[in-house]
Amino acid sequence: MFIAALILILSVALLFFYLQATCQKVLRREFTQEFFQSIVNANRLEFPAVRKAIEDFGSPVEYPRLMLMLKCDFLSLTYLLKNAANVNQRYSHEEHLLILYFRLVFASLMVRHWLKLRETPAALKLASILQYFANVVGERVNTVRFGNLTASDYLLNL
Amino acid sequence: MTLMSEKILAYALQYGIYILEVVVCVLLASRGRWRQHKGLSLYVTLLFALDGVARPAVFNYFGVSSVRSHQYYYFYWLTDVVLAVGAFLLTCSFFRRACKHEEKLWRFVRVMLFFVPPLVVAISVLALSRNYDHLFTKFMPEFSQNLYFSCLVLNTLLYLMIQQLAVDDDELGLLVCGMGVQFAGEAAGLALFNLTSGDSFARVLAPVLLPACTLGMLLIWIYAVVKVPEAVPVRSLAGRQAAMAEAISD
Numbered sequence: 283m284f285i286a287a288l289i290l291i292l293s294v295a296l297l298f299f300y301l302q303a304t305c306q307k308v309l310r311r312e313f314t315q316e317f318f319q320s321i322v323n324a325n326r327l328e329f330p331a332v333r334k335a336i337e338d339f340g341s342p343v344e345y346p347r348l349m350l351m352l353k354c355d356f357l358s359l360t361y362l363l364k365n366a367a368n369v370n371q372r373y374s375h376e377e378h379l380l381i382l383y384f385r386l387v388f389a390s391l392m393v394r395h396w397l398k399l400r401e402t403p404a405a406l407k408l409a410s411i412l413q414y415f416a417n418v419v420g421e422r423v424n425t426v427r428f429g430n431l432t433a434s435d436y437l438l439n440l
Numbered sequence: 441m442t443l444m445s446e447k448i449l450a451y452a453l454q455y456g457i458y459i460l461e462v463v464v465c466v467l468l469a470s471r472g473r474w475r476q477h478k479g480l481s482l483y484v485t486l487l488f489a490l491d492g493v494a495r496p497a498v499f500n501y502f503g504v505s506s507v508r509s510h511q512y513y514y515f516y517w518l519t520d521v522v523l524a525v526g527a528f529l530l531t532c533s534f535f536r537r538a539c540k541h542e543e544k545l546w547r548f549v550r551v552m553l554f555f556v557p558p559l560v561v562a563i564s565v566l567a568l569s570r571n572y573d574h575l576f577t578k579f580m581p582e583f584s585q586n587l588y589f590s591c592l593v594l595n596t597l598l599y600l601m602i603q604q605l606a607v608d609d610d611e612l613g614l615l616v617c618g619m620g621v622q623f624a625g626e627a628a629g630l631a632l633f634n635l636t637s638g639d640s641f642a643r644v645l646a647p648v649l650l651p652a653c654t655l656g657m658l659l660i661w662i663y664a665v666v667k668v669p670e671a672v673p674v675r676s677l678a679g680r681q682a683a684m685a686e687a688i689s690d
Contacts, residue, residue, distance in 0.1 A: 286634040289589050293628035296592060297653070300620035303599070304660055307614050311667065375659055
């Protein structure tokens with residue numbers, strides 16, 4: 283009975299560990315170029331500012347503002363993921379997984395704040411997920427052409 | 441959740457697994473990567489043959505009526521052991537791949553892997569002596585639980601080894617993560633089965649948890665095969681110079 287309980291606890295812990303490791307591996311995907319910058323500029327996203335604040339000062343901006351910045355960026359990027367240059371207008375499997383991962387890390391950030399633990403690692407993780415989303419959107423926008431036309435050709439031919 | 445929706449969910453997961461098993465095999469074959477992933481191809485084929493073809497066939501032939509229910513029960517647990525052994529061998533092949541450039545380490549790992557099955561059998565024989573009268577109701581779930589948990593421990597050691605050696609193989613990392621999800625789900629499910637004596641667990645969680653973990657593993661593997669770029673061998677500087685010299689002489 284004791285061994286079964288021990289195996290149950292360890293296995294459940296390792297299940298979550300492997301799911302997190304899978305998300306981290308997906309986030310490590312290398313893009314041919316940094317597509318996220320144009321998406322950040324066009325949509326005035328704020329997650330790079332969060333990362334810069336952590337790098338420069340060692341801690342994120344004040345908590346309510348941090349949560350709002352990350353939440354707004356998340357909503358913008360998930361909308362773009364679904365609707366910008368996406369013919370199917372639905373998320374892929376890895377996007378579903380990363381959205382779930384974002385929500386879990388976001389919840390852990392709240393818990394860390396309540397328990398007065400370090401918020402920096404969770405904030406950095408959230409920023410990296412958002413950067414991945416922005417890269418995916420940027421890559422799609424960059425590759426989608428209207429038939430053989432580029433976006434500017436398409437507009438000129440209207 | 442009502443009994444009806446539970447059954448629908450269980451069937452959806454089950455058929456989803458069969459479809460994904462076929463998809464993994466087709467992807468490996470169509471991309472010509474089955475040679476590179478012989479172990480993976482064999483394991484997925486075995487999984488489909490036993491779980492997708494043989495088990496339903498035996499179930500349809502013998503049924504689960506009180507008179508003839510034992511045949512399916514025996515067959516299920518025996519195939520479960522075969523699948524666990526197959527998963528163990530697949531983990532060994534992942535170890536080999538991780539130690540591709542570390543022959544010394546591979547010799548040590550090989551010896552360690554050789555001792556794992558006898559150790560699991562020895563622990564399970566102890567369990568057998570206690571549960572001899574309940575061979576298929578108590579012993580087999582416990583034996584499978586031990587087998588899957590030892591595979592989970594090995595898989596975790598492999599994951600840590602990949603991190604420690606900084607093996608530059610994202611595909612292997614994802615394959616190991618997928619395997620870990622499957623082992624952890626199976627070990628947790630069987631441990632819960634043993635703790636609850638199979639009553640409430642068997643009715644509620646088993647038809648959902650175990651297939652969900654297998655589904656997760658197959659999805660991660662598909663992602664690894666489709667999205668991670670294939671490693672292209674890069675010639676060393678000496679090799680490039682030799683090729684250049686050869687081209688000039690031609």
